[in-house]
Amino acid sequence: MTMTPAGIAPLFEPDHCANCFEPLPADYRHRPWLFCNVLCRETANTIRYWRKTARDGRFDADPEVRYAIGIRLAHMLRGGYDSDVRRIPTDVRVLVIERDKACVRCGGPGEEIDHIDEDGGDPGNLQLLCKTCHHAKTAEYLAPASQDQSDLIFVLLIARVVPTAPAQLCDDEIEWVAAERTLRGERIVRLRSAAVRDQAAASEAAAARKAAALALDFDDDDDEDRDEDYYAGYGQNTHYAAG
Ligand SMILES: [Zn+2]
Ligand SMILES: [Zn+2]
Incomplete structure (x- = not known):
């Protein structure tokens, strides 16, 4: 477990969520x-984007960047939006x-592609909008944050955006992308070899059960053999001379 320079919170813990530190399922196919x-x-994506744009000056200079972060936070408060699902080929x-x-909507220049209804990615659910109409539509659809939600965002800002040293590895706008690739690879290897070990243990156990069963069969055979021997000479075709 890696510690922050202050030694307070873990930066990253293998097989735990990089964002909330809950344990991850022991399945190498688990996503995300x-x-x-x-x-x-x-x-984590939003925190990194926020950190990056706060440091390179775009957050202050570019209203589009502030808007984009606002939208990301709004989606986050609604339970997260799956950028993989929403990516348009x-x-x-x-x-x-x-x-x-x-x-x-307005016949102006088409600048952005909008999902008409949530996540569906087929052309029937997509439309071309200008930036203004797209922003207006998004604003209609996102409710303003409640006080609790605003508080939550403020906590994220103070704990994870403001500090110069990232509080968690997944917040690190410079290191995370490369680190994630490595850590993901390591986790897959670790879980796969564990799965192979489990499988080997299972087949070993199965082999042991089979051997035990065979041993029983042999015992049975032995019994049968012995029984046959035991009864040999007493069957109906066995004749003893009458006394
Ligand atoms: Zn989590
Ligand atoms: Zn428009």
């Missing part, structure tokens, strides 16, 4: 990989742009 769920992964993107040609 080093996080317990999409919400935890998106929380290039061919679908091209198809929607060619079909709609302009913003379907």
Whole structure:
């Protein structure tokens, strides 16, 4: 377990969620990989983006960046949004742009592709919008944060965005991407070899059971053999000379 420079909280703990430190299932196919769920992964993504843009000056300079972080936080508060599910393949993107040609709300320049209804990725659920209409639509759909939610965001900001040294490895806007690849690989190897060991132990146990069963069979055979021997000479075809 790695410690922060202050030695207070773990930066990362293998086989525990990189964001919330809950234990992960012992399954190398578990996704999203080093996080317990999409919400935890998106929380870490948002923290890293926030840290990065706060440090390179874009957060202050670019209202689009502040908007993007606001939207990410809003999705996070709604339980996380699965960027994998919402990623639009290039061919679908091209198809929607060619079909709609302009913003379907105001006829202005088509700048962004919008999911009409939540996550469905088929062209029928996608539409071309201008930036203004897209922002307006998103604002209609996201409720303003409650006091509790605002407090939660403030806590995240103070604990994980403001400190210069990342509080957790998954917050590290410089190291995480490479570290994640390595840690994910290590976890897969570790769990796979554990699975192989389990399988070997299981087949060993099965072999032992089979051997035990065979031994019983031999015993039975022995008994049968002995019984046959035992009764030999007493069967119906055995004749003793009458006395
Ligand atoms: Zn988690
Ligand atoms: Zn528009």
